[in-house]
């Protein structure tokens with residue numbers, strides 16, 4: 179792939195926000211490049227909504243700055259708001275307004291010219307799957323459709339950045355899949371940051387994950403890299419003796435423990451049987467798998483299994499955020 183310069187669409191620079199004695203954000207910094215879909219994760223009260231409100235210009239940081247498309251949000255909130263579509267956490271909508279009237283009203287607020295308005299409303303209605311309900315009152319819609327209206331509202335002015343605060347919250351599994359597909363589809367042409375508590379959601383949708391806990395950024399990486407980095411490199415090994423010969427457990431343990439980069443060896447299954455499973459902990463960043471393979475061959479051991487263990491995103495999330503979320507709750 180040719181090297182192209184990456185355009186930063188969203189940037190948080192050392193954002194801090196205090197509400198009285200509550201330090202909701204503490205020096206949060208991250209960047210989002212054009213075309214990324216970034217998942218924003220964290221326990222309740224971690225600071226996700228606060229960050230999103232600062233990025234969208236609805237809240238001023240106590241210190242630090244938010245940048246949209248290279249413009250400081252505090253310096254020029256009107257321009258930056260024009261480039262961003264925002265789905266707030268509670269998705270506030272007017273229950274007794276018809277969908278079409280509401281979208282017209284939002285189009286008014288966004289100063290979409292009357293000449294192009296019908297065309298735009300049609301496009302956005304199609305895009306968000308709202309054509310059948312345009313004449314219905316918002317209050318009569320299911321949650322999934324209300325969320326679609328919220329997304330349509332966020333996108334009516336065709337922004338290139340979308341900031342979505344828990345877009346699938348409260349939806350049933352079918353609706354979650356539908357909205358997720360819609361967001362993925364939008365992500366093909368837009369830069370998206372979405373917050374969620376549903377971990378499979380980010381794995382399915384996002385190219386990168388930012389995790390906050392207690393107002394601090396604790397991770398910023400791909401899902402795959404996060405599970406690898408935090409696994410503490412556990413290696414699972416299962417061996418048996420060559421040609422069915424019995425295993426001398428103490429000797430095998432010694433062989434495995436003697437391999438460069440292996441810090442500890444525990445027997446996990448099959449003790450006394452023909453095949454024995456071990457759990458190895460590697461030292462630091464070392465990957466001793468190749469050396470383990472050679473050691474096995476040299477010692478007439480047959481490797482039935484040799485793999486590095488990956489944590490689920492849920493494990494990673496728990497490790498990174500455990501015990502850090504509740505101090506201000």
Ligand SMILES: Nc1ncnc2c1ncn2[C@@H]1O[C@H](COP(=O)(O)OP(=O)(O)OP(=O)(O)O)[C@@H](O)[C@H]1O
Nearest residue numbers: 197200202220221222223224225226227228229506
């Ligand atoms: N307007 C406010 N006044 C006082 N404290 C606030 C205000 N808004 C947020 N906070 C506090 O800031 C912290 C971060 O809240 P925030 O809503 O950003 O968390 P969150 O990550 O969005 O949580 P959730 O997952 O529950 O939506 C919390 O301690 C919260 O109580």
Ligand SMILES: [Mg+2]
Nearest residue numbers: 226227228267
């Ligand atoms: Mg929130």
